[in-house]
Amino acid sequence: MLRFLTRRLAGALMVLALVAVLVFLLTRLASGDPVALLLGDQATAADIARVRAEYGLDRPLGTQFLLWLAQVAQGNLGDSLFLQRPVTQALLERAEPTLFLAGFAVLVAALIGIPCGTAAAVWRGHWADQLLSGVAMLGASVPSFWLGLLFMQFFAVKLGWFPASGYGDPDTPLLERLHHLVLPALVLGLLNSALIIRFTRASVLDILSEDYVRTARAKGLPERSILLHHVLRNALVPIVTILGLTLALMIGGAVVTETVFNLPGVGNLVVRAVLRRDYPVIQGTLLVIAAVYVLINLGVDLLYTVVDPRIRLEAK
Amino acid sequence: MTTLQAMGRPVPAWRTVLERLFRRRVVLVATVLLGWVVAVAAVWPALSSADPSAIDISARLHPPSSAHWAGTDELGRDVWLRIVHGARFSLLIGSVTAAGAVVLGTLLGLLAGYFKRLDAPLMRLVDAMMSFPDILLGIALVAILGPSLWNVVLALVIVYTPRVARVVRAATLVLRELLFIDAARALGVRTPWILWRHILPNLASPILVQLTFIFAYAILCEAGLSFLGVGVPPEIPTWGTMIAGSIDYADRALWVILYPGLAIVFTALSLQVLGDGVRDLLDPKLRKAA
Numbered sequence: 001m002l003r004f005l006t007r008r009l010a011g012a013l014m015v016l017a018l019v020a021v022l023v024f025l026l027t028r029l030a031s032g033d034p035v036a037l038l039l040g041d042q043a044t045a046a047d048i049a050r051v052r053a054e055y056g057l058d059r060p061l062g063t064q065f066l067l068w069l070a071q072v073a074q075g076n077l078g079d080s081l082f083l084q085r086p087v088t089q090a091l092l093e094r095a096e097p098t099l100f101l102a103g104f105a106v107l108v109a110a111l112i113g114i115p116c117g118t119a120a121a122v123w124r125g126h127w128a129d130q131l132l133s134g135v136a137m138l139g140a141s142v143p144s145f146w147l148g149l150l151f152m153q154f155f156a157v158k159l160g161w162f163p164a165s166g167y168g169d170p171d172t173p174l175l176e177r178l179h180h181l182v183l184p185a186l187v188l189g190l191l192n193s194a195l196i197i198r199f200t201r202a203s204v205l206d207i208l209s210e211d212y213v214r215t216a217r218a219k220g221l222p223e224r225s226i227l228l229h230h231v232l233r234n235a236l237v238p239i240v241t242i243l244g245l246t247l248a249l250m251i252g253g254a255v256v257t258e259t260v261f262n263l264p265g266v267g268n269l270v271v272r273a274v275l276r277r278d279y280p281v282i283q284g285t286l287l288v289i290a291a292v293y294v295l296i297n298l299g300v301d302l303l304y305t306v307v308d309p310r311i312r313l314e315a316k
Numbered sequence: 317m318t319t320l321q322a323m324g325r326p327v328p329a330w331r332t333v334l335e336r337l338f339r340r341r342v343v344l345v346a347t348v349l350l351g352w353v354v355a356v357a358a359v360w361p362a363l364s365s366a367d368p369s370a371i372d373i374s375a376r377l378h379p380p381s382s383a384h385w386a387g388t389d390e391l392g393r394d395v396w397l398r399i400v401h402g403a404r405f406s407l408l409i410g411s412v413t414a415a416g417a418v419v420l421g422t423l424l425g426l427l428a429g430y431f432k433r434l435d436a437p438l439m440r441l442v443d444a445m446m447s448f449p450d451i452l453l454g455i456a457l458v459a460i461l462g463p464s465l466w467n468v469v470l471a472l473v474i475v476y477t478p479r480v481a482r483v484v485r486a487a488t489l490v491l492r493e494l495l496f497i498d499a500a501r502a503l504g505v506r507t508p509w510i511l512w513r514h515i516l517p518n519l520a521s522p523i524l525v526q527l528t529f530i531f532a533y534a535i536l537c538e539a540g541l542s543f544l545g546v547g548v549p550p551e552i553p554t555w556g557t558m559i560a561g562s563i564d565y566a567d568r569a570l571w572v573i574l575y576p577g578l579a580i581v582f583t584a585l586s587l588q589v590l591g592d593g594v595r596d597l598l599d600p601k602l603r604k605a606a
Contacts, residue, residue, distance in 0.1 A: 011440070018444035026456050134342070137592065141584035143536050145543045146559060146577035149566055157567055253449030256540045270452060271544055274459040286456060290447035297447075 004305065012298045019290040020072070024065050026286070027279045068283070077284030082276055087284035090269060097167050098258070098265035101181055101188065102250040108189020109196050110243055116193070117200025117239075118232065121208065132197060139194025148187045148260035155183055165262035184261045188254060192246055199242050203235040210234075241300045248296040252289035336597055343593030346586040353583055357403035368401040368553060369393060377569040387571040389562050395572060399579050402553040406535050406583070409469055409554065413534035414527050416473035421480020422523060426511055428481065429488025439485065442478040450475050450533070451540050458546045465548050472537055476530045483522050491515050521598030528591030532584040539580055555580045 035051045052058045056067060071078060077087035120132040156164035168177045207213065208231060216226045255267030262268075266285060273281035338344040361368075372392030380387040386395035428438040445453070457471035491497065492515070500510050539556030541547030543563075550557050555576045562572035 011443075014440050015443045015447065018440055019447055022444055026460060029460050130342075137588050138581070138585055141532065141536070141581050141588060143539045143543075143556075143559075143577060143580055145540060146573065146580065149559075149563065149573055150570075150577075153566055153570060249449045252452045255449075255451055255455065256543060259544055267452070271455065271546070274455055274546060277459070282456065282459075286448065286452065289449070289452065290444075293447040294443075 005302070008298065008301060012294055015294050016291060019294065020069060020287060021065070023283050023286045023290070024068060027283050028061060028064070072287065077287070078280035080273075080281045081278045082273075083278070083281070087280050090281060091266065091285060091288060094264055094266045094269045097177075097181065097263045098251055098254065098267065100178065101185055101254055101258070101263065101265065102247055104181060104185035105188035105192060105250055105254070106243055106247045108185055109192040109246065112190070112193035113196025114200050114239060117197040118204050118227070118235075120197065120201040121204035122227070124205065129201075133201070136194040136197040136201075139191050139197075142191060143256075144187060144191055145256045145260045147191065148184065148257055151183050151187055152260070165260075167263050180261070180263070184254075184257050184263060187260075188250065188257050192250070195246065196239070196242065200235065200239055203238050204231060207231045207235045237304065241304070244296050244300045245293075248293040251292055252285070333597065337593050340593055340596070342589055346589035346593070349582060350586040350590065353403060353579075353586070354407065356400055357407055360400045361404070364397075366394070366397055368397040377565060377572070379569070380571055386575040387569065389558075389569075389572045390565045395558075395575055398553050398558055399555065399576055402555050402558055402576065403579065403583075405465070405548070405552055405554040406538065406556070406580070409465070409472070409538050409548075410531045410535040410583075410587075412469050413472040413476065414531040416469070417476035417480050417530050418523055418527050420473065421477045421526070422484050422516075422519065424477065424481040425484025425486075426488055426515065426519075429485040430492055430507075430511060430515065435485070438481070442481050445474075445478045446482075450537060454537055454541055455544065455546050458541060463546060463549055465552060468538060468541060468548050471541075472534045475537070476533065479530070480523070480526050483526055484519055487519050487522050488515060491518055521594065524598070525591050525595045528587045528594065532587040532591075535580060535584055 035048050035057065039047055039051060049058070056064060059067070068078070075088070077091070079086050080090055083090050116132050116135075120129045123129045152164050156162050162183045163180050165180075167180050213226060213230055216230050217223075252267060252270070254265065255271055257263075258265040258267040259271060266289070269281065270285050272278075273285070338347070370393065372388070375388050375392040376390060378388040378392075386399065389395055389398070424438055424442070428435045428442075448456075453475050454471050457474055458468055461467035461471060497510060497514060500514050505514075535555070538547055538554060539559065542550075542554060542556030543560045545560070547560075548554050548557055550561055558576040559573045562569075566573045
């Protein structure tokens, strides 16, 4: 068990280190000088050189990377070139809408995906299965911003049920802020439920062919309780994994939806930073987003071994 | 062919393969739809001299009619014509991305799967790249490369290569241990030839499935990038740039975003149904169960 743990941890650490290198190289290979952009057309070459030295941009690449890594290790992601504040502060300010959005979207995806996927598996080959599997594929074929725009036109502009965009100031009541999230969370949740439907279907089909399900049927248990207690309970383990990973991917991957609904979230922060070549913000956010993904992945893996001892034994 | 026969799988002639593929009606419909999209994109601009970027201020935001099948946009341009011309670019981006990612990903996956020493480093790199959400990595890469059609394609190839590599590696790991590979090795067949002649043909099914899926994802991702303003330059009419350019008019003239979006949905859906059909057809496990 301990060997498995250390091996898994070492793997995760290596991925994290590679992520850091990738993030650093990504921003440094970029064309366009952020300092020239920051200072504008009027800046002289001497001004640019001074500011470059101030931000450490004149040192060799390897030194810059190590300096940056040392800072990151202390929880310092540097200062934004344009927002006049530390990257960590900018990230924290943007975290609320993104986390709520991702959380609600995963909830919607689970509430639609798990029942639909289970139904498709139980009625395998039936027209209902084909319909649900078709719907799942449709969900994976719709661009999120397009669905968002259509929802906005219908539910916000035409019916006026929800605000069309924005998130409200920090001092508006939480409920009102959450009201702004209903449409974007629905859009994201609906589209992501496609994956959950397919995954649940496969997972439930897998369990349905297990010996203990046949035994339960032979004992004469009602189909309903077999499904609830024997099948779903076991099928849920991998499904929860996928839900966790979906949540992790949504923290940075909701960029498009955030932009459609003009939510001041993390994705929005990255897009703006990219358009202005705000290196520290791009670096910091990409690093945090990827790190969250790696850590959730690790956590889910470890949780797995606790829930299911077979995995632990196989790893030996 | 020898390798396939060695595994005890009869090699079906192309006709029987197609017959089996199209036994599922949906797959047939998807293929026909896809063929229609490609045909219209290829033939229509050649036959009709109408200019998709012809501006007609007197016909701004006209609803769909017999003159303008899908209405006109904010500059009076014909939306249908632009969808047809945009199809060329969207299909080009999708197909080149899929081909590029499949070639690179297959190469990486083969190396990682066959050579034990390369496995861990290559796969950690793949893991690291897959820790970024697709669209975010796409944005960062386009920002670095600069927004142009080919840079978007290059960025998307980089985004989707790890996905293919992972699938190919998993399949290669299984194949490597099979008896016919051992036999080939014992006979003194050189490693590159084993990879090319004995392993690669057996990877055809997962690669084909990935090809169709990445084709679809690339069209979707390009649209997302264009919408965010970090994709293809707006003067090139892809389905993504069409929607992105007309968003402000969606409340008065829904058709300016509705129809290009539907083009994306139909194409992506057809590709995924086709990919699913191919998977069912070629996966011996599923075939037995059916």
